[in-house]
Amino acid sequence: MAGTLKHTLDKVTDTVGGTAGKMNASSVTSSDTFVENAAIGNRYEIEAARIALQRSRSEPIKLFAQKMVLDHTTAKHQMSSALEMRETKGVAMPPQSLDSRRESMLKHLAEAPDDSFDSAYLDQQVLAHEETETLMRTYAHSGDNSQLRSVALGTLPVVQRHLRDAKMMKEQRAA
């Protein structure tokens, strides 16, 4: 009973945080903030996927998680390369750790009961990808650095497909 209550509270916390994150992402047009948000997003995705690969028993979710590791590693590398370029001179380097919100999302995922792990992962995936999709779309349209706009433009369709797939899996499970 206590576990169920905690899981419900964790889910509410993640949803509130994710909604705030999405709102915040819709106004990111400065290079430093974009790099910081994108880097944290990639790091969270990779770590969440690693938890899913260990804990989920669903083959489609494991395949999805594998894809998240690969695609967000690519996104991380693309950002690192962009930051080596002359076009991004002066832009701050990304943080090497997660923010507290994403830390607690990972903690909630790790602590989710076995029988509701998959739904917890998919709920977080929808939230996280909605936020990243907003970040990429906003920056691609209005960002202040052309190289980073190019990063956002190239990442956006990949993230949109991730979001579509996460939503589809969530709907299939609900059905």
Next chain:
Amino acid sequence: MAGEPAGALMRFSCVGRLTQPSRNLSTEKPLSTKKGTFNMGFNPLHERGIPLERQMRNWSELNVTPYDTRSVHPYTRCRVIFMNGIEVESIINSHNFARHTADVGVKQKLAMVRRAEQQQQKAVNWLIPGDESTLARTIGYEQVAVDLTSWLARQEPDPYLKKVYEFALLEDFDHLYRYANLMDLMGEGRLAQDITGDYTEILPGRPTIFQHRDPHEELNRPMTLTAASPQSVMNAITITAAEQQTMNFYMNVGNIPEHPLARAMYLEIAQIEEQHVSHYESILDPTLGWLTNLVLHEYNECWLYWSCMQTEVDSRIKALWELHLNMEIEHLRVACEMLRDVDGIEAESFLPADGLPEPLTFEPNKEYVRDVLQRTIEWTSWDSQFVPITDLPADHRYFDYQRKVNAGGVPTEQVISQHREKHGGEYRFATEGDHPVASLRENGPHDQLSYWQVETKMARELEGVR
């Protein structure tokens, strides 16, 4: 330069009847290109070219007298091979554009310019003589790759893009060494250094066996036209065209040899050229409109013919570069006009106001290549990043790809072992001392190269799993 365009055409129209002057390679040097020697900017937008309707040549004008393969300056051969690649790219790009536009007016102008570009390609490529063997041409292609890539890397102002060039440079450098051994092994009666002169060393680079990577590893970070240096933009268009023609060359001539080892080696290295085209085209700005891209291609051709004209030592061929430059200036004008009419964009808004100051130059890069060998021999790529091979995790897709394609023997390794067996050693041409990487010296500790150590460790682990 563009004062009497018709005169330029007339002057070159008799080129096919000129005889090839004999040359002495030991005394002939390319023109100096130290900074300051060619410090005047060249801006093709300010020049007047040959009107399009006066550019067509007849068959005998196009069927030029080839150079003499025994006496041609190595860098003249390089320029001919190189400019053929540039023309082929311009033609293929124009065809692709034509397939993606419904605008009949644009299609007509593309067709007009493309016909002239096709004639230019014939005049350039027909300079290569029929008695220059496929292998001799191959050595020429790889010398182009080494000295062109080196020059571009040295000039590249962007630190990341410089890495992109340096990375593939060591791979083409290795191809030159492998083909040079093949040439000797096949009994061509001619050594690779007879083709390259003493301008380019022939030594192992990053061993070809280790160059085979998962296709994802060739996708680098693109530049943006709005923020990149014009030099970076020109460099990338140039190298993509050059690598593409090497890929096309091996795709088509690789099956000509009868010897199984030669056929196998061409197909193996042809796959790396595919990697290199992917590697370089990925740094181009993918968001450009077709007409902007066309203008950049024409501008690039102007720069390169101007460069060849500045540095060519053969006066007959120099006249061809001059003629083609005068044609390209008009092609650029037509492209700029279409960009203005159709997209409402002025080419001056993204082309450099002062033109490009430095001509691209074929010249020795021995010390530079040695420096890159020392610094980066053990790099590989992971997505768009360049990392030491030891940084890859054990389950990285690189190792899986290596196991698949290298199972059953590797032709670029076999050519060296067969050369050792037949001649008691390898074919190498070094003018600056020992190989800068000890493990790549002929009798060096080969197993100390990290690539060998990592691969050996992986193979052992795999055996353990089985």
